[in-house]
Amino acid sequence: MNKVYDMTGKRVFVAGHRGMVGNAVVRRFAGEPVDVVTAGRSELDLRDQAGVNAWFASNRFDVLILAAATVGGILANSTRPADFIYDNLMIETNLFEAAHRNGVERIVFLGSSCIYPKHAAQPMSEDALLTGPLEPTNQWYAIAKIAGIKLAQAYRQQYGHRYISVMPTNLYGIGDNFNLEGAHVLPALMRKAHEAKLAGAEELEVWGTGRVRREFLFVDDLADALWFLSEHYDDSEPINVGVGEDVTIADIAKMISEVVGFEGRLRFDPTKPDGTPRKLLDVGKLKTLGWSAKTPLREGLQSTYEWFLANAGELRL
Numbered sequence: 001m002n003k004v005y006d007m008t009g010k011r012v013f014v015a016g017h018r019g020m021v022g023n024a025v026v027r028r029f030a031g032e033p034v035d036v037v038t039a040g041r042s043e044l045d046l047r048d049q050a051g052v053n054a055w056f057a058s059n060r061f062d063v064l065i066l067a068a069a070t071v072g073g074i075l076a077n078s079t080r081p082a083d084f085i086y087d088n089l090m091i092e093t094n095l096f097e098a099a100h101r102n103g104v105e106r107i108v109f110l111g112s113s114c115i116y117p118k119h120a121a122q123p124m125s126e127d128a129l130l131t132g133p134l135e136p137t138n139q140w141y142a143i144a145k146i147a148g149i150k151l152a153q154a155y156r157q158q159y160g161h162r163y164i165s166v167m168p169t170n171l172y173g174i175g176d177n178f179n180l181e182g183a184h185v186l187p188a189l190m191r192k193a194h195e196a197k198l199a200g201a202e203e204l205e206v207w208g209t210g211r212v213r214r215e216f217l218f219v220d221d222l223a224d225a226l227w228f229l230s231e232h233y234d235d236s237e238p239i240n241v242g243v244g245e246d247v248t249i250a251d252i253a254k255m256i257s258e259v260v261g262f263e264g265r266l267r268f269d270p271t272k273p274d275g276t277p278r279k280l281l282d283v284g285k286l287k288t289l290g291w292s293a294k295t296p297l298r299e300g301l302q303s304t305y306e307w308f309l310a311n312a313g314e315l316r317l
């Protein structure tokens with residue numbers, strides 16, 4: 001597959017490098033012939049338009065990997081809707097405009113599979129966007145991410161910029177958030193199973209019915225896909241990144257229990273929200289380009305648990 005953009009020698013700003021995705025991107029891109037730049041939070045608040053403009057004016061970048069976002073699991077999305085819509089809209093609009101004004105040739109904008117309608121046909125292809133109502137628990141985040149796709153399209157249409165949007169499925173891995181109020185399901189259950197094992201508990205509490213399905217992509221695979229797409233994708237339509245198969249929440253809870261070594265029962269709490277019934281991505285477009293995920297779920301769970309054990313002391317749990 002021919003390159004549509006050559007990253008060799010480019011100066012790349014990774015926005016959001018302290019988050020799980022940005023951190024994985026920095027690790028992955030370190031092995032490539034690019035110059036990676038990051039900004040600390042005390043140095044730059046991406047929600048501050050004047051600060052962002054000044055940062056871009058005093059640093060020259062060729063490429064922006066837009067991995068900065070306010071993110072979280074179903075509880076955080078439901079209880080902090082203003083943070084999810086405001087922070088993400090501000091970050092995106094500030095970064096797109098500053099990039100445009102300062103000659104950034106390429107933006108790789110990161111969205112999420114929750115941009116697709118709640119009842120989209122499965123697996124969900126890129127053209128399902130804006131064909132039906134969103135899942136209410138994360139509509140605030142989804143609307144902000146849809147706005148990001150539209151920003152990429154608008155700057156491409158008006159100025160010819162080669163800005164692209166990438167839609168990953170549910171992510172997990174090294175550097176994940178294990179704080180139960182903010183966490184997605186996988187790190188939340190891993191931490192709960194770990195603590196249940198240490199306490200000798202008989203039950204692990206799993207929110208919802210356990211019957212809804214999710215697709216999980218190891219974050220280092222996403223970072224590899226982002227490197228690939230930065231050189232091989234140049235279209236106004238977003239492109240999905242996933243593994244192509246999903247599991248039920250009950251299945252993932254069982255797998256996590258096995259990896260952690262928790263031998264008790266699962267107890268489902270149907271008073272907690274299930275969220276979207278299913279959101280499996282159609283990854284046909286990405287496969288045709290020549291990229292597929294490599295890390296089997298069990299192997300990714302094992303690596304994540306090892307990272308958790310090595311870092312639990314320093315995590316804000």
Ligand code: GFB
Nearest residue numbers: 073074077114138141183184185188206207208273274275
């Ligand atoms: O990962 P998660 O928080 O968010 O939850 P979404 C996925 C499913 O896991 C839901 C169940 O059905 C939860 O009820 N679950 C079971 C749990 N136990 C737990 C637990 O202890 N903690 C959590 N958090 N869930 C997110 C969106 O949706 O997906 C984001 O909220 C983003 O905005 C992300 O789009 C990719 O998968 O439902």
